[in-house]
Amino acid sequence: MVFKRRDRRPIWKIVLEFFWPRGGWGRAAQYVQHRLRRLPDPPHRIARGIFAGVFTTFTPFYGLHFVTAALIALAMRGNLLAAILSTFFGNPLTYVPIGVASMKTGYWLLGLEGSEEHGGLVHKFVKAGEDLWDNLVSIFYGSKVDWTDLGIFYDEVFYPYMIGGILPGLLTATVCYYVSLPLITAYQNRRKGALKARLATLRKKKAENGTPGE
Structure with missing residues (x-):
């Protein structure tokens, strides 16, 4: 290929x-x-x-x-x-500091307290993945469907992350917006100026080449 x-x-x-x-x-x-x-x-x-x-x-x-x-x-x-x-x-x-900031903000906004009752963060990810896999396999084998671990993951990880990411996300995105806007504007203006200068040079050369007697 x-x-x-x-x-x-x-x-x-x-x-x-x-x-x-x-x-x-x-x-x-x-x-x-x-x-x-x-x-x-x-x-x-x-x-x-x-x-x-x-x-x-x-x-x-x-x-x-x-x-x-x-x-x-x-x-x-x-x-x-x-x-x-x-x-x-x-x-x-950057995902680690982003995740930590979002989770901590989410727990604070929702009035939740961190708990190790259902294991740590990695454990919750693993158990949620196992739930998804086991329930997918159950379609073919007719075994019992159980969403307990996935529900724990949603309540203690996904939902707090989603809510908590709004404030730091808006703050960081706003800073990036106001930093990038003048930089992009200056770059585009400089680029336009360079293109105009190049075009003027080409026109000048063309005029000189077209001058009678040369």
Whole structure:
């Protein structure tokens, strides 16, 4: 096949590059920043897209961040591609502090108290996954369906995360909006100025070449 990789990467390398891409996260961030600045859209629409993408990273809808960011950007009349690119604000290096901030805020807003009665956070994730798998298998084997662990996960993890992510998400997204707007505006103005200067130079050369006697 034409687009098939010749050097098939082993599983360990795929996992490693997920947590640490080639060139590091700094280079990846520079690439996203470069793409955002060069988007062919007014600065305020790109900034709105950035707001939508950054805010989405504070939601627990993992696996659906692209879709969620695009829907929010659509509602805000922001740039869809900017929203999708900005979801990379959430990555393996930032998801831990984002998750901690969202969970703690959620527990505070809902008046909940942390409890180890049903195990720690990792244990709840594992048990919820087992519930999903067991209930899926039960369709074929007719075994009893039990959503207890998934219900615990929703009450003690997903719902507090969803509610708690709103405040830090809005705060962080707003800061990113007001920081990116003047930077994108300045970049686009500078780029327009460079294009005008280049066009003026070409016109001057064309006029000089067309001067009689030369």
